[in-house]
Amino acid sequence: MKKTGWKKKIIEYCKKAGTYQDFFEETIATLAAILEKRDEVEKVYKDGGKEPLIEYTNKAGATNVIKNPALVLWDELNKSALAYWRDLGLTPAGLKKIDEQGLKGKKTDPLSEVLKDLGG
Numbered sequence: 001m002k003k004t005g006w007k008k009k010i011i012e013y014c015k016k017a018g019t020y021q022d023f024f025e026e027t028i029a030t031l032a033a034i035l036e037k038r039d040e041v042e043k044v045y046k047d048g049g050k051e052p053l054i055e056y057t058n059k060a061g062a063t064n065v066i067k068n069p070a071l072v073l074w075d076e077l078n079k080s081a082l083a084y085w086r087d088l089g090l091t092p093a094g095l096k097k098i099d100e101q102g103l104k105g106k107k108t109d110p111l112s113e114v115l116k117d118l119g120g
Contacts, residue, residue, distance in 0.1 A: 041073050
């Protein structure tokens, strides 16, 4: 998916989670760019045969088996993206951290509700 598609999707997710703020736009744009790159790397990995290990010949001519660099990069981009998802409140821990008071406020005590209705 392209960056613009990711940006729209992230904004939609933030709005559904109740965490969207205008000042998150730059963070959202950064996350969208990371996800676009991650998708590109995933395509390279898939087009390359989805091999987790590949043979690599170094300068000295020795051939070794190494982790596929595309898979390593995909994992790094995914971990970077997770940090942004968390910062935007789009993981359970991230949402709790952003809006702990809001989450506590959503729990209601039935007795308090009845008393509030009687008083007003």
